[in-house]
Amino acid sequence: MSRYSIFSLARNAMSHHQNWERAWRSPEPKKRYDAIIVGGGGHGLATAYYLAKEHGMRNIAVLEKGWIGGGNTGRNTTIVRSNYLWDEATHLYEKSMKLWEGLSQDLNYNVMFSQRGVYNLGHTLQDMRDIQRRVNANRLNGVDGEVVHAAELQTRIPHLNCSPDSRYPVLGASFQARGGTARHDAVAWGFARGADRYGVDIIQNCEVTGFRRENGKILGVDTSQGYIESPKVGVVTAGSSSVLAEMAGLSLPLESHPLQAFVSEPIKPVLDTVVMSNAVHGYISQSDKGDLVIGAGIDSYTGYGQRGSFSTIEHTMTAIMELFPIFSRVRMNRQWGGIVDTCPDACPIISKTDIKGLYFNCGWGTGGFKATPGSGWVFAHTVAKDQAHELNAAFSLDRFASGALIDEHGAAGVAH
Amino acid sequence: MLLIECPYCGTRDESEFSYGGEAHNARPADPDALTDEQWADYIFYRQNPKGLHRELWNHSSGCRRWFNAIRDTVSYKFQCVYKIEDPRPELAEANTTISAGEKS
Numbered sequence: 001m002s003r004y005s006i007f008s009l010a011r012n013a014m015s016h017h018q019n020w021e022r023a024w025r026s027p028e029p030k031k032r033y034d035a036i037i038v039g040g041g042g043h044g045l046a047t048a049y050y051l052a053k054e055h056g057m058r059n060i061a062v063l064e065k066g067w068i069g070g071g072n073t074g075r076n077t078t079i080v081r082s083n084y085l086w087d088e089a090t091h092l093y094e095k096s097m098k099l100w101e102g103l104s105q106d107l108n109y110n111v112m113f114s115q116r117g118v119y120n121l122g123h124t125l126q127d128m129r130d131i132q133r134r135v136n137a138n139r140l141n142g143v144d145g146e147v148v149h150a151a152e153l154q155t156r157i158p159h160l161n162c163s164p165d166s167r168y169p170v171l172g173a174s175f176q177a178r179g180g181t182a183r184h185d186a187v188a189w190g191f192a193r194g195a196d197r198y199g200v201d202i203i204q205n206c207e208v209t210g211f212r213r214e215n216g217k218i219l220g221v222d223t224s225q226g227y228i229e230s231p232k233v234g235v236v237t238a239g240s241s242s243v244l245a246e247m248a249g250l251s252l253p254l255e256s257h258p259l260q261a262f263v264s265e266p267i268k269p270v271l272d273t274v275v276m277s278n279a280v281h282g283y284i285s286q287s288d289k290g291d292l293v294i295g296a297g298i299d300s301y302t303g304y305g306q307r308g309s310f311s312t313i314e315h316t317m318t319a320i321m322e323l324f325p326i327f328s329r330v331r332m333n334r335q336w337g338g339i340v341d342t343c344p345d346a347c348p349i350i351s352k353t354d355i356k357g358l359y360f361n362c363g364w365g366t367g368g369f370k371a372t373p374g375s376g377w378v379f380a381h382t383v384a385k386d387q388a389h390e391l392n393a394a395f396s397l398d399r400f401a402s403g404a405l406i407d408e409h410g411a412a413g414v415a416h
Numbered sequence: 417m418l419l420i421e422c423p424y425c426g427t428r429d430e431s432e433f434s435y436g437g438e439a440h441n442a443r444p445a446d447p448d449a450l451t452d453e454q455w456a457d458y459i460f461y462r463q464n465p466k467g468l469h470r471e472l473w474n475h476s477s478g479c480r481r482w483f484n485a486i487r488d489t490v491s492y493k494f495q496c497v498y499k500i501e502d503p504r505p506e507l508a509e510a511n512t513t514i515s516a517g518e519k520s
Contacts, residue, residue, distance in 0.1 A: 242464040253460035300435040304466045310417040311431040344460045401456040
């Protein structure tokens, strides 16, 4: 497969861009693989890519029920940051951030990673104390962070309502300059193309319907395209993780909720950074196309419907209006929902299970997109070595019995 | 917006209600006898089914009383509501397909 470059662009221009080769193959599933990844979202494709690249495995399949990147990878608000509070989470997300910083070059695919910075607003004195604590913790862990007070914030984001007369006045913010956004679809496509170049089979429209196991060991998976044998199966299915776990006779401490997002009609450049507020509960950025990309909290009830309630839409818009009164007459273009697998401590589960050869990577809840490369990187290590990497050792399933939770509810952008 | 039937007040908008999670998750009768795994199961593990789900709702902006409901987690349609003290109704056949008119 040829590399994308200025030369390939010029060569294909000669034939009016009619002869670009497909970015990945569409193979028939083989009878047997050395490893199977269930779920062709960003995390699953990244896992397959790093299994091939870092661990030299070539005989790998990614099985996707629908089309790749059609789940939460294509449904999030594309925010990337690594300013979590606790050491374990910070190191995991920071690993991901470092991978993001070289990802387009590594994949030879432009994921449009834009380090435009991320602001997390504080609206109360306690918010500001928490922000200071988190920024300090980040700096001690080698992650960039800065506390910005309201007057300075107003000059940096002119349209943000920092008036002391607002109902929940903005007192300041934490700022991570290396944070930003990435093009979500490109992340899935880039990892798919990268994995395919190493010979990974990406099999779409292939639903896993059961796990075969014997003497506590995984043998393979039953799928809508027949039985496929494999000694290692990694499951990366976000909101559907509980359903897959039940097929394998396991249970997970997860609850699946709808999380909605919105884009407005495209407008001229007005917001050159990412603004998030936990207190009024909304987050907003502007895409390269000009649409405002907006999200807020999960719908409170559990659900697998990939859509949510109008009351949550109303709540989201109220929050955005509170922060940016200038957007009051911008119309929303599209609205959608994804199913997020929320975990009791707002941290993921990247773990072996009681069944040898069966691994789960789930529980990313509302904040998985930013972790896509890092999640794939540590999960590939876990699957290849049958042992957690030191970065994800703390994120094992047994922490719920041992009590060693990593409580990141404060640093998660979405309350749940 | 869901319309939810409060067994005390009748049908109201979803925005009047708060969700309370899985129903019938009773506190262990003999807490001292539990292992760490059993405690984890009680505190953290939920069924999270794709289909019919027995769950708690609170009419928080109304009569403020708790009640149970059976709801389909795919179509979001309520099968029934019942009071805390009522016997548990049987789960009907889960209807996890969404008819065209119900798509939002």
